[in-house]
Amino acid sequence: MQTQVPQQKKANKLASTKLGGKLVNDYWEMVFRAREQGKLVCWYEGSAINPFLQAADICWVHGEAYSALLAARHQEVTAQKAAEERGYQRELCSYARTHLGCAITNLRNPVPPDAPFVSMAEDKYLSSRLPPPDMIISAYAYCSTGQQWDEMTSRVFGKKVPIFNVSLPWIWAQKPDAGYLKGQEWEETSAYVARQLNDMVKFIEQQTGKPYPWDRLRELMGQVKRASELRLESMALCSRRPAPASFFDWVASIAPINHLPVGPEIVDYFQAVKTEVEQRAARGEGAIHKEKYRLFFDGIMNWNKVGWLAEKFAQYDAAVIAGRYTHMAFWQEPGLIDPQDPVLGMAQNYLVCPNNHSAPILIGQILKLCEQYEVDGMVLHASRTCRAFTNPQFLIADAASKRLGIQTSTFEGDVTDESFYKDELVNSRVEAMLEAIDARRARAA
């Protein structure tokens, strides 16, 4: 007999994030129809270069977004199997493996002509639906995997698709003047990336055969800036007790800030989110019904388990409030963007991706968030095939414990390969961490 979870133990998800569902579906339908509409298609991963592409009326396809979508809908296996059959090993980044699997099925098992796209929920050919690229742009901070993934995608398509690389250096920050958003290394690296973005625009012009519409980019970046500000303002409200929204609500809001079409719709979306968060804060309504613990989530999301994990932590009365993936990513420095001259600010936002500062700076930013949100503990997702995120995790956990006295706990999973997720380990480790928090509180009392 299935055990029903009592209502008061369920996650109290933001209603406004459901608006994003329609935006997501509309975007992917637009992608699936791009060829019919005569649009050029650009495949890219990592950095949010989509405003550059949208401004030029190019259809953009973000690889991780599609892999995450498939995993969240539990429809990733077809693509992953296709990749494995070709010889990609399971220890390879599962985002890449899923996306490369889509490229392979696109070539080898194209969608039958009598199977038009109906809806995401009903479609059986999602792994074949992505339109093949007319160009590839690689702009991936920190993770060598991203750049190599784009290069191999180009080879899957027979090297017939032009590819452009933007190199984003890691901020090592060894010099005395180095710090977050400051120092000679930061200034020089920002300028280097900005120069490459300007060259990328020339590449785009070569592909479209038209002058680049800079005014349109300026307009779009004004909207990105506003959407980002609203998102950050909403997040900041969660330092209250109880936190009115959770890390999982912010995960559900990634698509609108990351890769959905820029326009009034994303500004409206984040305004709606902020309004709901403000209303909850005013009436003392939390993201979970009984907030006994406040946690920070380090690591990338486990896309196969978003809902599952949201409910799991709710059952433990643990509010997961903030995370590196949501709070240190996705245009999180809108103050750097000058919509009238956006390229440098865009370059700098790409450089502050959640992994692209070396550990001392990264840890400093994470601990600030832990203090801001007054967390009791930190859960770290050891994502098997995403080493970009797992790289500094031992250092982060050590610092959190020594410098802030927070309990930490690690669980094993992956970005989009469900076979790496170990549920019983999550249970036992999280329970142990919460018991340790209780014991510490009892000692302090």
Place this chain on the structure above:
Amino acid sequence: MDTIFAELAACAARPLRYASEWKQATGRKVIGSFPMNFPGELGHAAGALPLILQESEEAITVGHGLIYPFYCGFTRSLVDQAAKGDFSLLDGILFGDHCVQLLGAADAIRMQLPQTRVIFYQLISSMNDPWTHGRAMESFAGLRREMEELAGHPVDDDALRASIKLFNENRQLIRRIYELRKEGKAGLSSRQMQSIVKSSMIMDKAQHNALLRRLLQQLEARTTPATADVRLHLSGHFCQAPKPELLDMIESCGATVVGDDLYHGFRYISTDVREDDGDPIDALAEWYMARNTRVPCPTRVQNNVDWDGFLINAVKNERAQGVIVLMAKFCEPHMYYYPEVKEAFERHAVPHLLIETEHESMALEGLKTRVETFVEVVKRRYAA
């Protein structure tokens, strides 16, 4: 010859001991670097011993408190060695490369060794952009300034050119041995070949050149009997040396390795730095790019060269009858490129075998059965 190999093998087996003894004897500095692209010439010109850090034979223990087990053995071993204090003799450690696992190791090692100067100089890994050469020059120029600070004196162009000449000679000497091996005239095992290359990554270059000159004299003077063994090319392992016992096992199955594109092999020696009166930093940048064109590495991206194409040509050039691909477990660049390589082998009917290698113990008997079967397959194919 036995004495020469004993010296090379001892250096290769205990790199940090060699470096420590060298440091005591000379009173000079030792700079440890990660693979793959640090031009040792820069450290040498600064008067230091440039040492490419090697995977240790020891089991990883304390390192697993800093880095997860699902990382390649090389990064885990380096972190483990740092955590155990094995790198305390180093006056500086250099990281330059792009591989995400090496970046994680860099962070962990810097936190473990707060008193050691840890230098990072990320080399551009996109190899045929209009700014690749310029950016590589900036990186090497910055690195030169770091070496000068470390050494406490300038590193002038003449010193750098002299180091380039010395290192080029070393590469040329080892390439001559490679030619002899390909022609079946070297009579050296893969273990011996590895000790030649690996010791070059560690030993004082002038000392190594002297040993190689003596070795070559003896190799060229002797007659090596022909062998009916299956001729193989070994491919893979971009950072760490394949375990010698694995190489012994492969050769015990009736195979002779006639060529490779291992880092502890042809990759390390493939390309010389331009020697002229021009800017040596410019020459080093050119070398960095030329190396990848010569022997493409999956850790770089360069759309106009093909590693699979290189391998097919190498097999023809070496008259190899098959390829054993050695893939270090968790090596992402290799995992990405392998399907292209596999399909190229299939298109060109090149027999090949994939062996996944690990830092921790490998079941050699099981692997031996696979290699023996592979050798049989190759023999039958050539007999048909």
